[in-house]
Each structure stands twice: as structure tokens, then as C-alpha cells.
Amino acid sequence: MSEEPHFLKEEKDKLEIGRSANSDATLEPLQLGKRVREIRLSQNLTLEEASKLTGLARSTLSKIENEQISPTFSAVSKLVQGLGIDIPQLFSQPKSKSSAGGRRDITRSGEGTPHPTPTYEHELLATQLTSKKMIPFKTTVHTHSFNEFTDWVRHDGEEFLYVLSGSLLFYTEFYEPIELFPGDSAYYDCEMGHALVSTSEEDAVVIWVTA
Amino acid sequence: MSEEPHFLKEEKDKLEIGRSANSDATLEPLQLGKRVREIRLSQNLTLEEASKLTGLARSTLSKIENEQISPTFSAVSKLVQGLGIDIPQLFSQPKSKSSAGGRRDITRSGEGTPHPTPTYEHELLATQLTSKKMIPFKTTVHTHSFNEFTDWVRHDGEEFLYVLSGSLLFYTEFYEPIELFPGDSAYYDCEMGHALVSTSEEDAVVIWVTA
DNA sequence: AACAAAAGTTTCCAATAGGAAATTTTTGTT
DNA sequence: AACAAAAATTTCCTATTGGAAACTTTTGTT
Numbered sequence: 001m002s003e004e005p006h007f008l009k010e011e012k013d014k015l016e017i018g019r020s021a022n023s024d025a026t027l028e029p030l031q032l033g034k035r036v037r038e039i040r041l042s043q044n045l046t047l048e049e050a051s052k053l054t055g056l057a058r059s060t061l062s063k064i065e066n067e068q069i070s071p072t073f074s075a076v077s078k079l080v081q082g083l084g085i086d087i088p089q090l091f092s093q094p095k096s097k098s099s100a101g102g103r104r105d106i107t108r109s110g111e112g113t114p115h116p117t118p119t120y121e122h123e124l125l126a127t128q129l130t131s132k133k134m135i136p137f138k139t140t141v142h143t144h145s146f147n148e149f150t151d152w153v154r155h156d157g158e159e160f161l162y163v164l165s166g167s168l169l170f171y172t173e174f175y176e177p178i179e180l181f182p183g184d185s186a187y188y189d190c191e192m193g194h195a196l197v198s199t200s201e202e203d204a205v206v207i208w209v210t211a
Numbered sequence: 212m213s214e215e216p217h218f219l220k221e222e223k224d225k226l227e228i229g230r231s232a233n234s235d236a237t238l239e240p241l242q243l244g245k246r247v248r249e250i251r252l253s254q255n256l257t258l259e260e261a262s263k264l265t266g267l268a269r270s271t272l273s274k275i276e277n278e279q280i281s282p283t284f285s286a287v288s289k290l291v292q293g294l295g296i297d298i299p300q301l302f303s304q305p306k307s308k309s310s311a312g313g314r315r316d317i318t319r320s321g322e323g324t325p326h327p328t329p330t331y332e333h334e335l336l337a338t339q340l341t342s343k344k345m346i347p348f349k350t351t352v353h354t355h356s357f358n359e360f361t362d363w364v365r366h367d368g369e370e371f372l373y374v375l376s377g378s379l380l381f382y383t384e385f386y387e388p389i390e391l392f393p394g395d396s397a398y399y400d401c402e403m404g405h406a407l408v409s410t411s412e413e414d415a416v417v418i419w420v421t422a
Numbered sequence: 423a424a425c426a427a428a429a430g431t432t433t434c435c436a437a438t439a440g441g442a443a444a445t446t447t448t449t450g451t452t
Numbered sequence: 453a454a455c456a457a458a459a460a461t462t463t464c465c466t467a468t469t470g471g472a473a474a475c476t477t478t479t480g481t482t
Binding site for chain 3: 258270272274
Binding site for chain 1: 286313
């Protein structure tokens with residue numbers, strides 16, 4: 001549907017880089033060995049220790065890390081299990097995992113990035129940080145009638161909603177519309193069609209967080 | 212065929228002791244073959260066709276699907292590439308993808324689940340839903356001095372913070388403390404130590420979302 | 423039912439992964 | 453620098469994978 005802030009897609013795309021294989025032929029370098037070594041070292045493990053944890057021989061681990069063999073699926077499973085690796089992590093690139101994880105981004109009231117649409121007026125928060133798990137924004141709901149929507153808003157993920165001011169009707173595809181007032185909140189699956197309509201004189205304002 | 216492949220036995224053994232040994236992270240059945248077959252059939256491909264697409268022999272594919280061999284990583288890569296499979300998809304269980312994705316949980320103002328601590332008073336929101344990607348809560352910050360914290364709060368994930376009322380100091384391990392007022396928000400990595408201290412007469416109230 | 427064609431499985435063997443131990447490299451200490 | 457200890461790599465060998473072709477089962481047609 002058109003109303004959906006397209007920035008969501010953008011963010012998602014960004015997040016998904018490296019996930020699915022490229023449509024075209026080239027089998028990516030996909031240096032499994034390199035990744036494994038990174039992971040092992042990041043946990044300060046020697047081959048010997050990793051060997052005990054995974055049940056794979058030291059020599060086998062060494063060969064895997066040096067890309068001298070193509071481990072069998074069961075070997076990979078043991079690796080994953082033994083080192084507590086998150087599978088996607090294995091296949092995704094360097095992953096700013098060890099990126100110190102010390103990021104912080106402050107957004108002063110009203111200083112977010114504006115992103116207007118016909119129905120909603122979004123103010124994106126924490127836009128200085130990229131690769132976030134969540135996308136927070138403050139939204140003013142201009143709509144005062146459900147008719148103003150051409151279709152359900154629908155996208156991947158889950159959403160949390162908190163009403164700051166005004167009152168509104170929360171329409172969802174599979175439930176009766178429900179009226180929300182300041183302080184009320186909702187959590188829902190975004191694949192389910194959803195839409196907000198202000199019922200108060202002034203436009204309702206909400207906090208929205210998508211993940 | 213006389214013997215059952217070695218690796219299969221191993222897996223089974225592991226599964227049996229799995230309970231007493233490793234409480235969590237148990238290597239599940241993980242029926243790679245089954246998944247592959249499902250995927251191939253869902254695309255209406257014969258082994259012959261899949262063979263051409265992946266570059267793997269018909270016989271090899273058959274054996275993989277029947278769990279008679281543990282494919283090497285390079286074989287898995289070819290599979291993934293040829294059939295356009297998403298790797299994590301391969302490793303994850305049947306995936307309760309069918310989670311219908313039509314969940315919704317409304318929490319009225321003040322009706323969340325209380326969760327008091329010495330320093331904060333949390334009100335958990337959307338507690339009727341489980342398996343959420345995000346955990347939202349409204350928190351009243353009782354603390355009025357940084358000394359009341361014995362140590363940094365630190366945990367996995369990322370956090371989004373929005374100030375509803377009052378003013379407070381946002382302390383983080385790697386940055387100067389910064390004062391926040393209603394409408395201000397912050398987004399940060401939780402592995403970095405963090406703490407909130409009210410600076411207004413009354414306790415500050417914030418919305419917190421963790422993912 | 424009988425047959426033919428298509429799909430899938432199994433066999434057999436060459437190629438390669440995985441483990442134990444030997445060898446080499448790296449690290450740390452005097 | 454020399455040595456010892458720790459870590460990583462390589463060797464050597466057995467067990468398993470992967471492919472070609474033979475074989476079996478299933479499907480569809482008359």
C-alpha cells in the first residue's frame with residue numbers, strides 16, 4: 001500500500017544485505033573458514049578447546065578454517081552447536097558484531113527527521129545510527145476517517161504503538177477497531193493490515209517502534 | 212544397504228543424552244533432507260531438473276533428501292544457490308512461519324504488569340503476547356542519584372528510550388551523561404553500561420523498548 | 423492389466439572429508 | 453638467543469561423500 005512509509009523498506013533492505021544469495025550466478029566467496037576463525041578467536045578459544053566443545057578434531061577445525069576442506073553438514077552443525085554460533089551470523093559478512101556495541105544516538109524533541117505522507121506525518125528518531133534492530137518514530141495521525149486509506153498498511157515485522165496525545169481508532173484486519181487514548185499501547189504483527197485514524201479534535205500523536 | 216551412516220548414529224546418540232547434558236541449545240532433529248525435499252517439491256522440480264539447476268548429481272540429491280549422506284558445505288552452497296534457498300531457512304526448524312502473524316495485544320494506560328526494582332518501577336506492556344521481537348515497558352525512575360546504582364546495567368540487545376515526563380540524566384559507560392526532557396529520545400546498545408537518574412522533583416517517566 | 427516413460431533409488435568407485443599423531447610455527451620466559 | 457610450552461598445521465590413513473550408470477518404483481496411457 002502506498003501509505004506505508006517507504007523508509008521502512010529501505011531500512012530493511014539495508015539490514016538484509018548479505019542474507020539471501022544474489023540472484024545471479026557467482027557463488028560468493030563466502031569464506032566460511034575465515035568466519036569460523038573470527039568467531040573462535042573472538043571467544044578466545046584455541047583449536048584444542050574448540051575441538052572439545054564441538055567434538056571435531058583439532059585438525060579438522062584447522063582445515064576448515066584454512067579452507068582446505070568443505071565441512072559436511074553435520075560438521076557445520078557441530079560447529080554451530082559447540083561454539084554457540086548463530087547461523088545467519090555464519091553466512092553474513094564480518095558483521096559489526098564486535099563493533100564495540102557502544103553506540104548511542106540522542107534525538108531531541110522535535111528534532112527527528114520529518115517524513116510526511118498523505119495520512120501520517122512521521123518524525124524519524126535516532127537516524128544517525130544505521131543497522132538498528134528497531135526503527136522508532138513519532139507520528140502525527142492526520143487521518144480522521146478510515147476512507148482516507150486506499151488499502152491496509154501491511155509489511156514485515158512487529159510493531160509497538162504508544163499513544164502520546166489525542167485519541168484514535170486502531171483498525172486491524174482481523175479485529176474490531178478499538179479506540180485508544182493517551183497512555184494506551186498496542187503490539188501487533190505488521191503483516192496484518194493496520195491503520196490509525198484520529199478521533200480527537202486535534203491530530204493524535206503516537207510513538208511507533210518497528211522491528 | 213547394510214549399515215546406517217555413521218553420522219546419523221552420532222546425531223541420534225546426541226539427541227538421547229541431549230537432555231541431561233546440554234539443557235539448552237540442543238541440536239534438534241534438523242532434517243535437512245526433509246526440508247530440501249519440501250523446497251524442491253514446492254517448486255515442482257524433479258530431481259533431474261534440480262540436478263541441472265544445482266550442478267549436483269541426481270543421485271546425490273536423492274541421498275541428501277533421504278538423509279543417507281551429510282552433504283558438504285559446498286554441496287549445500289550449490290543447493291542454496293541453485294534452488295534459491297535462503298540459508299537460515301535451511302537450518303531453522305519447520306519454522307512456525309505459520310504463526311499466522313495476526314496477533315494483537317492492547318494494553319490500557321496503567322494496566323501493564325508491574326515489575327518493581329530498587330531503582331526503577333517498570334510496567335511491562337503487551338504481556339499477553341509471547342515470542343515478541345521487542346519488549347516494551349513504561350518505567351518510572353525512582354533514582355535521584357547515580358550512587359544508588361551499584362553497577363552499570365548491561366545486557367544484550369538494543370534499546371530505545373522516550374521521555375514522557377519529568378527530566379533525567381542518561382548515564383552511559385562511554386559518553387558524558389546527558390540530560391533528557393519530555394519528548395527527547397535515545398537509542399543505544401545495551402552492552403554498554405547505562406543508567407537513568409531523575410533530575411526533576413517528581414520521578415521521570417519513560418517508555419523503553421528493548422530488542 | 424500391460425506397457426512405456428518419467429521419476430527416484432541404489433550400486434560401485436574415484437575423490438575427498440575427518441581423525442590421530444607427527445611436525446612445524448608461535449608465544450613466552452630466562 | 454635458546455629453550456620450553458602452547459598452538460596450529462600437515463601427514464597419513466580410514467570412512468564418507470559425490471557422480472555415472474544400473475536398477476527399481478511410480479505415473480500415465482491405452
